[in-house]
Amino acid sequence: MSDDFRPGLEGVIAFESEIAEPDKAGGNLRYRGVDINDLVGRVSFGQVWGLLVDNGFDPGLPPAEPFPLPVHTGDIRVDAQSALAQLAPVWGFRPLLDIDEQQVRDDLARASVMALSFVAQSAHGQDSPMVPQSRVDEGRTIVDRFMIRWRGEPDPAHVEAIDAYFISAAEHGMNASTFTSRVIASTGADAAACLSGAIGALSGPLHGGAPSRAQHMIEGVERTGDATRYVKEALDRKERLMGFGHRVYRAYDPRAAVLRDTCERLGAPRYEVALELEKAAIAELAERYPDRTMETNVDYWAAVLLDFAEVPGEMMTPLFACARTAGWSAHVLEQKRTGRLIRPSARYVGPGPRPLSDVAGYR
């Protein structure tokens, strides 16, 4: 075996996948061969879940089931993660190792639907009267139902925005949370454990925590009215510009392009200021990192679109998690098929053999 050391596993190919993998050139992103540009606005997120997991639009996702809400911590992402962690004992999910592919697929579908209805219900407010299930059932698509559960009578343009966002954020190859879901799946743990663990990985600011920070930057530019100065000052403080740069892309993220166009089409109120900040950020990053192309990533335009749909900053990561249940589920199933435990190695660079008495604190 090669002794190559690749910090952060950059460029390491550890899997073969039929689901999706972004290319560095960043011209497009395809889910099982279909360009996301052809999906947004034509099919719903529920169908995309089916495309990713089943390689077809049917049978799709099952109806939502009642689930007892756990303790409310005030952080919907944390609550969703713990609600998923409780699913196995509550719904009798068994380890992936002990069930067949069809059962894994069905458990993932039930858990994904639960995650969406849980997030919508939590966003609606634990203390407000629930939107009647009969009203929720009137929704044509899963995103329709999600928005009705959350808002009661959602603005159709907001539903369209969330559907576009969910589709664009549904899958993105071997990112940190998807890798996490596959690692957990490879141990044979249950489907809900895979999704719950993936949400933990998604929560970090360098992954799924970026849109609300990008929104914060856009609001900052709106207040100060000088994008270039804002960007320069942030970089001088050694801050990262949220929504820029990407581990894979050295070009404009194709998802960002789809969401930017959706923002323009739907008339997002911060579209113009976001364009201005984007231009200033790309120019300044190019000047400071001439050897490294840093462009806009999905989280930047996601922030502008979610702002249009009146999604508060703290809901952005939970929404990302809802969208990504599709990609995670597809990868968990693909991992189950490999039957292989993921277990990389580290090069040991710690102390050599030494006596116990050398260890600080030993008496």
Ligand code: ACO
């Ligand atoms: N703003 C300012 N500087 C940046 C940025 C940024 N957005 N991105 C990278 N850099 C700088 C780093 O500070 C570092 O500089 P240094 O060499 O002087 O220390 C250099 O570029 C390389 O940074 P790495 O972290 O090694 O680059 P990598 O390609 O691994 O990072 C990442 C990718 C984590 C996305 C990074 O670009 C970043 O932090 N972006 C901001 C957060 C963000 O938008 N996250 C969402 C990503 S998309 C998604 O997960 C859906």
